[in-house]
Amino acid sequence: MDDILIVDDNSRIRSLVAEILHDKGYSIRQASSGSECLEEFKKTKPCMILLDIRLQDPQMDGLQVLQTIRKVDAATPIIIMSAHGNIEIAVKAMRLGAFDYIEKPIRVDRLLSVVRNAMELVSLRRQVKVLRVSQNNPKLLIGSSRVFKKYKNLLDQMSKSNARVLLSGPSGSGKETAARFIHAQSHLAKGPFLTANISTMDPEKIESILFGTSSDNEQRVSGLIELAHGGTLYLKEVSALPIDLQQKLLNVIVKNQIVNEGGIETLKVEVRFLSATSRDIEQEIENGQLLPSLLERLATYRIEVPPLETNRSDIPELAASFLYLFHKTQGWPLRELSKEAESFLVSSEWPGNIRQLKNIIERILITGKSEDPITVDEVVSSSAEVNTDTISVVSGNYLSLPLREARLIFEREYISAQINQFGGNISKAAQFIGMERAALHRKLKSLGIVTRNISGSRVAGFEEDM
Numbered sequence: 264m265d266d267i268l269i270v271d272d273n274s275r276i277r278s279l280v281a282e283i284l285h286d287k288g289y290s291i292r293q294a295s296s297g298s299e300c301l302e303e304f305k306k307t308k309p310c311m312i313l314l315d316i317r318l319q320d321p322q323m324d325g326l327q328v329l330q331t332i333r334k335v336d337a338a339t340p341i342i343i344m345s346a347h348g349n350i351e352i353a354v355k356a357m358r359l360g361a362f363d364y365i366e367k368p369i370r371v372d373r374l375l376s377v378v379r380n381a382m383e384l385v386s387l388r389r390q391v392k393v394l395r396v397s398q399n400n401p402k403l404l405i406g407s408s409r410v411f412k413k414y415k416n417l418l419d420q421m422s423k424s425n426a427r428v429l430l431s432g433p434s435g436s437g438k439e440t441a442a443r444f445i446h447a448q449s450h451l452a453k454g455p456f457l458t459a460n461i462s463t464m465d466p467e468k469i470e471s472i473l474f475g476t477s478s479d480n481e482q483r484v485s486g487l488i489e490l491a492h493g494g495t496l497y498l499k500e501v502s503a504l505p506i507d508l509q510q511k512l513l514n515v516i517v518k519n520q521i522v523n524e525g526g527i528e529t530l531k532v533e534v535r536f537l538s539a540t541s542r543d544i545e546q547e548i549e550n551g552q553l554l555p556s557l558l559e560r561l562a563t564y565r566i567e568v569p570p571l572e573t574n575r576s577d578i579p580e581l582a583a584s585f586l587y588l589f590h591k592t593q594g595w596p597l598r599e600l601s602k603e604a605e606s607f608l609v610s611s612e613w614p615g616n617i618r619q620l621k622n623i624i625e626r627i628l629i630t631g632k633s634e635d636p637i638t639v640d641e642v643v644s645s646s647a648e649v650n651t652d653t654i655s656v657v658s659g660n661y662l663s664l665p666l667r668e669a670r671l672i673f674e675r676e677y678i679s680a681q682i683n684q685f686g687g688n689i690s691k692a693a694q695f696i697g698m699e700r701a702a703l704h705r706k707l708k709s710l711g712i713v714t715r716n717i718s719g720s721r722v723a724g725f726e727e728d729m
Contacts, residue, residue: 266289266290266291266292266307266309266310267284267289267290267291267292267309267310267311267312267313267378268292268293268294268300268303268304268309268311268312268313269281269284269291269292269293269294269312269313270293270294270295270296270297270299270300270312270313270314270315270318270325270328271295271313271315271318271344272295272296272315272318272319272320273315274295276315276344276367276369277293277295279369280313280344280369280374281293283371283374283375284374284378287375289378292309296318296320296322296323297318297320297322297323297324297325297327297328298320298322298323300312300314300328301323301328301331301332304332304336308336308339309339310339310340310382310385311339311340311341311342311362311378311381311382311385312332312339312340312341312342313342313344313365313378314328314329314341314342314343314344314361315343315344315345316343316344316345316352316353316356316364317345317346317352325343325356326352326355326356326359329341329343329356329359329360329361330359333359333360337360338388340362340363340381340384340385341360341361341362342361342362342363342364342365342377342378342381343356343357343361343363343364343365344364344365344367344369345364345365345366345367346366346367350366362377362380362381362384363377363380363381365377384476384484386468387468387471387472387476387484388484404418404437404440404441404444405577405580405581405584406574406577406580406581407576407577407580408574408576408577408686409686410569410573410574410686411569411574411577414566414568414569417566418441418444418445418448418566419448421445421564421566422444422445422447422448422449423448423449424564425535426563426564427516427535427536427537427538427560427561427562427563427564428442428445428537428538428562428563428564428565428566429501429538429539429540429544429558429561429562429564429565429566430442430537430538430539430540430565430566430568431539431540431541431544431565431566431567431568432539432541432567432568432569432570433541433568433570433614433616434541434615434616434618435615435616435617435618435619436568436569436570436571436616436617437568437616437617437618438499438539438541438568439458439497439499439539440617441566441568442456442458442495442497442537442539443456443497445495445537446494446495446497446535446537449495449535451493451494451495451535454491454492454493454494454495455490455491455492455493455494455495456491456494456495456497457487457490457491457494457495457496457497458496458497458498458499459472459473459487459496459497459498459499460499460500461498461499461500461501461503461504462499462500462503466505469504469505469508470508470511471484471486472486472487473486473487473488473508473512474486474488474508474511474515474521474522475488475489475521475530486521488515488521488532488534489521489530489532491532491534492532492533492534493533493534494534494535495534495535495536495537496534496535496536496537497537497538497539498536498537498538498539498561499538499539499540500539500540500541500542501538501539501540501553501557501561502540502542502544502547502552502553503552506551506552506554509553509554509557510554510557512557513554513556513557513560515532515534516536516557516560516561517560519531519532519533520532536561538561538562544558570613570616571613571616571617571619571620572612572613572683574686575609575683575684575686576609576684576685576686578605578608578609578620579600579605579608579609581617581620582600582605582608582620582624583599583600585620585621585624585625586598586599586600586624586628589624589625589628593628595628595629596628596633596634597634598628598631598633598634598635598636598637599636599637600636600637601636601637601638601639603638603639604636604637604638604639604641604642606680606684607639607642607643608620608623608642609680609683609684610680610683610684611646623642623645623646626645627641627642627645630644630645671710674706674710675710675711675712678692678696678703678706678707678710678712678723679712679723681695681696682712682714682723683723687714687723689703689704
């Protein structure tokens with residue numbers, strides 16, 4: 264609960280502080296004694312506590328309250344309120360784990376400044392907690408195509424080394440899954456795996472989140488680099504990191520040590536960095552968005568994560584794995600795809616890649632009530648993101664066209680879809696269609712269908728589009 268607990272035996276001071284903070288939008292609770300404070304704390308932990316050090320409580324004074332809470336909770340900021348003559352006690356409270364202290368009589372500007380700093384600490388700790396990612400149960404890589412096997416072989420090689428790897432590829436293609444796989448198969452598997460999406464972080468918080476923070480009053484928060492000690496830190500969209508922090512990250516990699524924001528501490532760390540980008544990394548360097556020296560350190564080895572269109576034959580296997588995943592995690596019926604639905608998915612365009620496929624499967628299961636095989640209609644109704652322009656084989660309307668023109672369009676789309684369904688394998692496509700291989704080659708030429716190589720896979724398309 265985002266509230267502040269004010270603890271003081273003087274009702275006038277409690278009311279004054281509560282009114283000031285309430286006017287600034289904070290939610291307030293009050294306690295008049297140490298025992299009442301502990302009861303409120305156990306009931307619902309506040310985000311911070313303002314605690315009078317000289318409570319007139321025969322059972323428990325402010326220092327004892329502080330020590331009691333610190334035995335069970337080291338994180339909640341506790342701000343000591345102390346009369347001018349009790350500075351030595353306030354300093355003692357700081358050593359026992361208080362966040363800061365405020366002298367009485369209370370100045371409004373000092374109160375608001377200390378509370379604001381404590382709130383920033385709370386916010387930072389929450390962000391770090393959210394960014395922690397458990398290393399247990401890493402996602403499995405799934406596929407049987409030639410493209411996938413070649414790609415997985417590269418990941419296996421990286422798992423056996425300590426090399427820093429840059430994973431590049433379009434959004435949704437599975438870069439984080441690859442990073443998790445590398446970590447889980449490496450000698451660091453028992454260490455933490457943490458991830459940080461630089462592009463979504465608050466620019467003003469990036470330094471604190473990555474490098475941690477410390478100050479003269481000994482309050483500090485560990486950053487992700489420190490928390491990843493002995494394990495792996497996965498950096499998403501690393502070129503979104505401000506240039507000054509890129510230099511700071513470079514120093515960490517070179518020296519294996521962190522200097523916290525505030526510059527109070529220098530910490531030794533051993534971390535493996537895996538990074539990823541969906542951007543043109545060379546263009547980012549040319550535009551001054553990425554330090555070449557940092558790229559050189561982060562990309563000891565580069566791996567191109569293949570887009571889904573290059574291994575379409577893996578789509579049925581991937582879809583089946585998502586169906587099983589949602590069955591196990593959500594309790595939804597374990598369904599399977601009909602052959603028609605499989606062909607539809609394989610023939611579709613996938614600008615959102617594997618993530619898009621997963622989202623579609625999830626929508627089908629959410630909206631579907633049946634336990635029968637998934638139909639084409641269910642896929643279509645759940646495919647708001649899928650580009651179905653190229654699959655009018657199933658749903659196209661040819662009634663407004665002359666027969667010759669409609670047949671030409673149908674043949675082009677049907678044959679290119681079948682070639683893509685079999686991962687560019689002309690022989691398998693010819694066998695499925697019911698044509699001789701040589702005859703299919705002649706038909707491709709007459710229809711203007713050509714294939715191109717993308718990440719080691721043959722993909723069919725129309726000559727005018729290639």
